[in-house]
Amino acid sequence: MTRDVVVHPDPAVLAEATAARLLTALLDVQSHRSPVHVVLTGGTVGIKVLAAVAASPVRDAVDWSGVHLWWGDERFLPDGDGDRNETQARDALISALGDALPAQNVHPMAAQSDEVPTPEASASAYARTLAEHAAPGTQVPAFDVLLLGMGPDGHIASLFPDHEALHVTGVATVAVHGSPKPPPLRVSLTYEAIHAAREVWVVAAGAEKADAVASALRGATVAQTPAAGATGRDRTRWLLDAAAAAHV
Numbered sequence: 338m339t340r341d342v343v344v345h346p347d348p349a350v351l352a353e354a355t356a357a358r359l360l361t362a363l364l365d366v367q368s369h370r371s372p373v374h375v376v377l378t379g380g381t382v383g384i385k386v387l388a389a390v391a392a393s394p395v396r397d398a399v400d401w402s403g404v405h406l407w408w409g410d411e412r413f414l415p416d417g418d419g420d421r422n423e424t425q426a427r428d429a430l431i432s433a434l435g436d437a438l439p440a441q442n443v444h445p446m447a448a449q450s451d452e453v454p455t456p457e458a459s460a461s462a463y464a465r466t467l468a469e470h471a472a473p474g475t476q477v478p479a480f481d482v483l484l485l486g487m488g489p490d491g492h493i494a495s496l497f498p499d500h501e502a503l504h505v506t507g508v509a510t511v512a513v514h515g516s517p518k519p520p521p522l523r524v525s526l527t528y529e530a531i532h533a534a535r536e537v538w539v540v541a542a543g544a545e546k547a548d549a550v551a552s553a554l555r556g557a558t559v560a561q562t563p564a565a566g567a568t569g570r571d572r573t574r575w576l577l578d579a580a581a582a583a584h585v
């Protein structure tokens with residue numbers, strides 16, 4: 338596994354460059370394999386990347402009919418809630434793609450409802466959907482690119498420092514209670530699912546992330562800095578702005 342650390346001057350350039358990199362990655366994979374599986378992240382930087390993809394002229398070079406979109410985590414809220422990562426991703430990119438991206442290629446984590454009353458129910462349902470698209474004997478598709486934002490505490494997806502969800506094994510998804518980042522109830526991929534990705538890209542901007550970035554890159558434990566466990570099978574990329582890279 339190779340690890341790259343790329344530093345861009347500011348958050349806007351970081352989002353644009355990450356979008357360009359993602360589009361190029363999709364085109365490269367599509368030249369020899371289909372479908373392509375991409376895992377999206379919530380957070381301001383993650384959504385800015387999606388908006389930049391939507392605005393890119395290269396967007397229409399991608400055969401979106403062969404792209405599947407997944408989520409690394411979700412806030413456990415009712416469908417359509419503005420705080421859901423799915424809602425923000427639809428607003429930033431998915432709606433703009435229209436019929437080019439088949440609805441059945443978009444795989445959100447189930448929202449809170451009478452039928453899905455708990456994050457555990459949503460996590461179990463997602464694990465089943467992931468398995469349906471996975472190769473025999475595996476739990477999740479071989480994600481081509483798995484995007485992750487990172488919080489100031491070093492959390493990725495909804496895996497927070499010293500949280501029991503960090504240590505869940507044998508399953509692809511986990512329900513998260515007591516998230517220190519609101520809302521408190523969430524659903525997240527586990528490290529096992531994250532590590533199944535061919536490439537993991539951690540995208541972080543801002544001075545408030547600098548300590549966690551340095552800690553993760555210096556090999557902190559995942560209990561201290563969950564982002565230290567953000568690794569892909571073939572490649573791990575840290576895509577940073579100068580402020581977040583200040584202590585690297």
Ligand SMILES: O=C(O)[C@H](O)[C@@H](O)[C@H](O)[C@H](O)COP(=O)(O)O
Pocket residue numbers: 378379380381382383410411412422485486487488489492493494495518
């Ligand atoms: O659901 C979420 O909140 C995200 O998945 C979370 O992991 C986010 O990516 C980080 O908290 C970074 O968020 P910012 O980019 O807004 O700092």
